[in-house]
Structures are given as structure tokens and as C-alpha cells.
Amino acid sequence: MFILKFKFRPILVIALAWIFTGSLAAQTPKSGTSQNFNLIRWNHGKFLYGADYYPEAWPQNQWAQDARRMHAAGINFVRMGEFAWVKMEPAEGQYHFGWLDQALQTLAAQGIHAVLGTPTAAPPAWLYSKYPDIAAVNRQGIAYRFGSRRDYSLLNPHFLAATRAIVTAEAEHFKNNPAVIGFQIDNELGNPYCYDRYCQAAFQAWCRKKYHTLAGLNRAWGTIFWGHTYTAWTQIPLPWNTLFGVVNPSLALDYDRFFDQATRNFLDMQAQILRRIAPTKAITTNEMGMFDAIDYSKLNRALDFVAWDNYPMFDQRHANYFGPGLSHDLMRGSKDGENFMVMEEEGGLPGWTTFWGRQAAPGLYRVWAYQAIAHGADGVCYFRWRTSRYGTEQYWQGILDQDSYPNTRYRMIARMGKEVQRLRPWLEGTEVRSQIAMLISPASRWAFHIQPLTKGFDYNRQLLAYYRAFRRRGANVDVVFPQQDFSQYKLLIAPSLFVVTPQLEAKLSAFVRGGGVLVLTYRSGVKNGNNVFTARTLPGRLARLAGVEIHDYDPATTQRQAIAMNGKKYPAGVWFDILTPGAGTQTLARYARLFYRGQAAVSLHPEGRGAVIYVGTEPSSHAFYNQFAALAARRAGVHLSGLLPAGVEEASREKAGTRLIFLLNYTGQPKTVALGIATRNALTGGSVGAQVKLPGYGVRVLIESDSAAFTFRR
Numbered sequence: 170m171f172i173l174k175f176k177f178r179p180i181l182v183i184a185l186a187w188i189f190t191g192s193l194a195a196q197t198p199k200s201g202t203s204q205n206f207n208l209i210r211w212n213h214g215k216f217l218y219g220a221d222y223y224p225e226a227w228p229q230n231q232w233a234q235d236a237r238r239m240h241a242a243g244i245n246f247v248r249m250g251e252f253a254w255v256k257m258e259p260a261e262g263q264y265h266f267g268w269l270d271q272a273l274q275t276l277a278a279q280g281i282h283a284v285l286g287t288p289t290a291a292p293p294a295w296l297y298s299k300y301p302d303i304a305a306v307n308r309q310g311i312a313y314r315f316g317s318r319r320d321y322s323l324l325n326p327h328f329l330a331a332t333r334a335i336v337t338a339e340a341e342h343f344k345n346n347p348a349v350i351g352f353q354i355d356n357e358l359g360n361p362y363c364y365d366r367y368c369q370a371a372f373q374a375w376c377r378k379k380y381h382t383l384a385g386l387n388r389a390w391g392t393i394f395w396g397h398t399y400t401a402w403t404q405i406p407l408p409w410n411t412l413f414g415v416v417n418p419s420l421a422l423d424y425d426r427f428f429d430q431a432t433r434n435f436l437d438m439q440a441q442i443l444r445r446i447a448p449t450k451a452i453t454t455n456e457m458g459m460f461d462a463i464d465y466s467k468l469n470r471a472l473d474f475v476a477w478d479n480y481p482m483f484d485q486r487h488a489n490y491f492g493p494g495l496s497h498d499l500m501r502g503s504k505d506g507e508n509f510m511v512m513e514e515e516g517g518l519p520g521w522t523t524f525w526g527r528q529a530a531p532g533l534y535r536v537w538a539y540q541a542i543a544h545g546a547d548g549v550c551y552f553r554w555r556t557s558r559y560g561t562e563q564y565w566q567g568i569l570d571q572d573s574y575p576n577t578r579y580r581m582i583a584r585m586g587k588e589v590q591r592l593r594p595w596l597e598g599t600e601v602r603s604q605i606a607m608l609i610s611p612a613s614r615w616a617f618h619i620q621p622l623t624k625g626f627d628y629n630r631q632l633l634a635y636y637r638a639f640r641r642r643g644a645n646v647d648v649v650f651p652q653q654d655f656s657q658y659k660l661l662i663a664p665s666l667f668v669v670t671p672q673l674e675a676k677l678s679a680f681v682r683g684g685g686v687l688v689l690t691y692r693s694g695v696k697n698g699n700n701v702f703t704a705r706t707l708p709g710r711l712a713r714l715a716g717v718e719i720h721d722y723d724p725a726t727t728q729r730q731a732i733a734m735n736g737k738k739y740p741a742g743v744w745f746d747i748l749t750p751g752a753g754t755q756t757l758a759r760y761a762r763l764f765y766r767g768q769a770a771v772s773l774h775p776e777g778r779g780a781v782i783y784v785g786t787e788p789s790s791h792a793f794y795n796q797f798a799a800l801a802a803r804r805a806g807v808h809l810s811g812l813l814p815a816g817v818e819e820a821s822r823e824k825a826g827t828r829l830i831f832l833l834n835y836t837g838q839p840k841t842v843a844l845g846i847a848t849r850n851a852l853t854g855g856s857v858g859a860q861v862k863l864p865g866y867g868v869r870v871l872i873e874s875d876s877a878a879f880t881f882r883r
């Protein structure tokens with residue numbers, strides 16, 4: 170009956186559903202159960218050290234030995250159950266949690282607590298067969314077949330009903346179990362995008378809620394172009410499956426916002442059930458660092474703490490610590506700088522379905538885990554306890570292999586298990602502090618996916634280039650989002666700030682006038698919030714603040730270009746904004762080639778008590794960024810140390826009067842760091858001189874509590 174009705178009036182039902190889930194979301198407590206969630210206190214006073222465990226895939230007579238081995242390695246935490254829907258609910262409405270009770274009991278006997286996944290990432294085959302339309306549909310309108318995971322439509326009413334039922338049953342069953350300390354919602358939310366009829370109806374309802382009138386929507390999206398004017402809400406299409414794959418960028422950006430919000434509503438709906446039934450348990454979800462379909466800074470408002478999945482060796486060069494470092498900082502920044510945990514830390518050789526990746530020296534597993542801690546993690550949980558014998562992920566190693574032999578990775582992880590508990594008193598209460606921040610604009614990132622400037626454009630590469638230059642000198646770097654408060658920073662780097670709203674313009678102006686140094690790069694201020702091209706002179710709303718005008722630009726295709734700064738030349742590419750500096754704006758670098766040779770490429774505009782540096786291109790050599798970081802920091806009054814040896818990272822956490830300095834060597838060769846101050850080794854208590862020697866893959870955690878030296882270092 171419902172289905173029949175639904176068929177004839179989809180927009181009405183979906184619109185109601187959308188408004189309903191939207192209002193549910195609004196009731197979700199804003200910031201979990203507490204501000205600044207203390208993960209160590211929550212984990213019964215222990216540094217959270219764990220493994221992702223799948224007891225459902227192993228004979229029960231192996232569980233006790235697993236628990237003993239975990240305990241021996243210092244493991245006090247597991248995450249379980251996130252793909253076990255069919256085991257929890259083998260047939261509709263029949264719940265079987267007894268096996269999980271037994272697993273929890275076996276683990277608890279060894280002092281191990283658990284976060285349980287809500288299993289919605291893996292809907293059972295029976296659910297697909299009963300409601301075939303829960304399957305997600307791709308851009309071409311083709312539904313996925315059963316056989317993967319997270320291939321559901323997150324707006325399908327049957328899927329939502331089944332989700333509410335299983336989450337309710339799970340929360341009811343475990344709400345009083347002391348071995349369960351929290352829940353992880355789903356697994357790596359954020360895709361696939363949804364293109365089914367439910368999504369289309371919900372998108373139309375979302376547009377209606379945002380624009381109120383069709384005239385308003387048509388104006389905002391500029392639908393006069395090619396006569397795309399809509400005369401009924403039901404005419405609004407989903408983006409992309411068009412002739413030549415063209416799309417109205419305004420519609421596409423709103424679709425990205427809609428999908429972001431749909432994902433948020435799905436998480437909020439689960440969070441609300443869990444909070445209502447099991448209010449003493451903490452709530453998180455496992456996220457993906459630089460993954461950008463979701464605006465984590467909004468999603469994470471409903472969580473108690475942020476957790477994410479860190480696979481540094483999956484696609485990185487082994488000594489390149491900048492990518493994972495930036496991801497940690499982004500994850501920390503996505504919840505106002507609060508400490509977080511790694512829910513899946515790489516614990517073995519990656520691969521996936523068909524091919525293996527590259528094996529790393531066992532020592533690196535420890536260095537990467539320490540990196541997480543150095544960047545603010547108060548918990549590290551390795552993926553996975555044991556490599557699977559079955560299914561898609563046979564080519565993805567856990568700590569142990571299928572034979573459970575206590576191999577070198579196990580021994581390395583056991584060594585670290587002892588260390589982290591010794592470090593716990595030092596770690597607890599410390600946080601990462603920084604004077605420098607990178608501003609990430611989710612709207613700009615989405616808009617660039619819709620219209621990348623040139624084939625070579627990569628928003629994240631720019632973030633990393635600037636980030637790397639500051640980290641090479643041992644500076645902590647935060648990540649902030651447009652709606653957050655960034656007034657406390659001295660230096661703010663906002664690469665390619667494509668989409669600029671009046672609110673963001675006002676915040677950036679206040680930041681600069683108050684004394685901050687803002688770094689903008691090419692293609693800033695081009696679009697308004699509707700992804701419509703500005704009618705102002707570029708860089709649009711930022712032109713006055715930046716003290717430059719851009720009347721000509723040259724997208725790099727095959728031509729070579731370079732910029733000259735302080736008598737040195739640096740190669741540059743991707744895009745060349747040809748700057749016309751205003752009165753009082755200095756030129757820091759000029760183009761060295763082509764018809765605009767000699768014209769300004771980088772400018773500095775003093776404004777109020779601060780300044781704006783505009784970099785009109787993307788230099789491609791590290792040498793430029795090293796010079797630039799020194800220049801920008803000097804201008805902002807930020808102290809930077811000298812360059813660290815290649816492959817060595819310095820990062821710090823602090824609390825009143827004490828700073829912990831982490832030195833991490835990602836290479837197999839010994840390295841020496843000229844720290845310039847005397848410290849104590851947090852693990853041994855021994856004093857350490859100003860020159861610190863690190864063995865290959867070595868880690869030092871040093872305590873600096875001398876207040877004079879502390880002042881000097883800042």
C-alpha cells in the first residue's frame with residue numbers, strides 16, 4: 170500500500186521524509202556528551218591501544234588465545250561488528266547478539282574493552298532481496314548488484330527503516346554492558362553518491378527548502394543559460410548523466426551540499442537512537458582524512474570524538490610523512506582541534522582485492538603510529554588483528570597472518586604497547602598548539618571537482634606544498650574550516666579559495682586587520698556561494714584585501730614558466746594569474762618567461778595590522794616553498810627553526826608548562842637533529858643534549874619543561 174502510494178506521489182513522501190530527517194538531525198546534541206572528550210579517561214585511564222577484530226570469522230575456540238595474545242601486546246581495546254549485520258540479524262527482526270556477548274566477555278577477561286560498529290555498512294543479502302531498490306544507483310542510472318559494501322541508497326525508506334531497527338536493537342542489547350564503551354556508526358561514510366529516484370525527490374525537496382521559490386532558484390543558478398529554467402520543482406534533475414557530461418556548476422555544487430547533508434542526516438539519525446537508548450556510551454565514526462565528499466567539520470558535531478583510518482603506506486612513498494601528517498591535522502581540526510583516535514592504523518602490508526602493495530620495514534609501523542600520537546591522537550587501533558582468510562581483503566595484512574604466528578609486526582606492536590602506557594601520564598591532557606593554520610574550503614574543493622581548472626590542478630597538492638614547508642622546520646600546523654574561529658592564528662594559508670561568500674570575506678578582513686598574515690593563491694575569489702562567476706574584478710571579493718587586480722591569466726597547458734624571487738628563479742605551473750598590484754602593494758616575485766615576463770606573480774599587501782600575500786601561480790620546487798615559508802613566517806612573527814634532516818619529523822603536544830617533542834625518523838638511516846635545547850627522554854627519564862641522535866626508524870619523545878627554554882623555542 171505504502172509502495173503504491175509512494176509510486177504516485179514520490180516528491181511529497183520524500184519531501185516529508187527529508188524534512189523529517191532534517192528536523193531529527195537538528196535535535197541531535199550539538200557536541201556529543203561533553204566538550205573536549207578525554208579518550209584516555211574514557212578508556213578506563215589507559216592510553217587506548219587496540220586492534221580491529223572480527224571474531225565472527227574465526228572459530229570460537231580461538232578467541233581466548235586471541236585475547237591473551239592481545240593482552241600480552243598491551244592491547245586494551247578492540248573495534249568489532251561493523252560488518253556483522255547478517256550475524257546480528259540473520260532474518261528480519263530476529264536478533265542474535267549472543268555470539269558478540271561471548272566475544273566481549275572473553276576479551277573483557279583480559280581487560281579489553283570494545284567499540285561496536287553499527288553494521289549498516291554491510292546490509293545483508295536478505296534485505297537486498299526483499300527490497301531490491303535499496304541498492305545504490307550510479308550516475309548512469311544503473312543499480313549496483315549485491316556483493317560489495319556500502320552500496321545502499323542512504324535515502325531509501327526501506328533501508329532507513331531497517332537501519333533504525335538494527336541500531337535500536339543493538340543499542341538496547343548492549344546499553345548496560347560495561348565491556349562496550351562506545352559505538353562506531355557505519356564505516357567510512359561518504360560514498361557512493363546517490364542517483365536513484367529517492368535521491369532525486371529528496372534533492373528537489375532540499376532545493377525547495379533552500380530557495381523557497383523557483384524564481385529564486387533560477388536566479389541563483391543562472392538557469393537562463395541554455396534555457397534551463399525550471400517551472401516545477403519536479404523538473405530539477407540530478408547532475409551528470411547528460412549529453413557530453415556537461416552540468417550546471419551551481420546545480421552540481423548544491424547537489425554536493427545535499428549529499429553532504431544527507432550523509433549527515435544518516436549519521437545523526439543513528440547517533441540520536443544510540444544517545445537515547447545508551448547515553449553512557451560514546452559515539453564516533455571512522456573517517457578518511459583528506460577524503461572530500463563530506464565536510465567533516467559539520468559531520469563531527471554529532472560525535473563525541475573524531476576517529477579516522479590511517480593507511481600511510483597504502484599509496485605513499487615510505488618516507489613521505491607529510492600526507493598522513495596533514496590528514497591527522499585535518500581530522501583534529503574538523504572538531505575544533507580536539508584530540509582524536511586512529512580507528513584503523515595500518516598494521517600490515519596493504520593490497521586489497523587483487524594486487525599487493527609494498528612491504529614496509531616493521532619499524533615503520535611503530536613510527537607511523539607515533540606520528541598519529543604526535544599530531545593529537547589519544548588512541549591507536551591497528552587494522553586488523555589478523556589477515557582474513559576469506560573474501561575481498563585476503564590481500565590486506567593484519568598484525569598477525571592467517572596462521573597467527575607472533576611475527577615481527579606483532580613484536581613491534583607489543584613493544585609499542587608497553588611504551589604507550591609509560592607515556593600515558595605525559596600524554597594525558599596535552600594538545601597540539603600552533604600559530605599557523607591551513608584553511609580548507611569544502612565548497613571550493615567541490616567546485617574544483619566540478620570544474621577543475623586544468624588537467625594538472627590538484628587542490629590537495631597545493632595544501633601539501635605549503636604544509637610541508639612549515640613542517641620541514643618543525644612547526645605544528647592546524648587545519649581550519651571557514652565557519653570556525655581562526656582569529657587566534659598568526660599565519661593563515663588559504664590556497665585557491667575559489668568560492669568566497671560575504672561572510673568569509675568579512676572574517677578574512679577581520680583576521681588581517683587584527684594582525685594576521687593571510688596567504689592566498691591563484692584562482693581565489695572567482696565564485697560566489699552559488700558557484701556563479703563573480704562580476705567583480707578578480708580576485709573578486711578578495712581584491713581589495715589582497716591589494717591586487719587580475720585582468721589577465723594564463724592556464725598552464727604545455728608552456729614552461731618560472732618566477733624570479735630575491736634573485737632566484739623557481740619553476741611554476743598549473744596557472745598564472747598576471748597581477749596588477751595596487752598602490753602600497755609590493756611585488757615579491759615576477760614571471761620570468763613568455764609575453765608577461767616581468768609582471769607580478771607574487772604580491773604582498775600590508776593591510777591594517779596584518780598583510781595579504783597573493784601567490785598567482787603554483788611553484789613546483791620545494792626550494793620556493795622553503796624560502797616562502799621563512800618569508801611569510803617572519804612577516805607574521807612566527808618563529809621557525811632550521812630545516813630538519815630529510816625524512817625526519819618534529820611535532821609537539823603541550824599543556825601548561827610542559828611540552829612533549831616528538832622526533833620521528835621515517836628512514837632506515839641514523840639521523841641527528843639539532844634541537845638546540847636540553848630535554849629529558851619521556852620513556853627513560855634520561856637527559857638528552859641539544860643534538861639528538863635517532864637510529865633508523867627511531868622515535869624520541871622528549872620532555873621540555875624548563876620554562877625559559879620554552880619561551881625561547883616559541
Ligand code: GAL
Nearest residue numbers: 356357478513521552562565
Ligand atoms: C578501510 C576500511 C576497512 C578495510 C581497510 C583495508 O578503508 O574501513 O574495513 O577495508 O580499509 O582495506
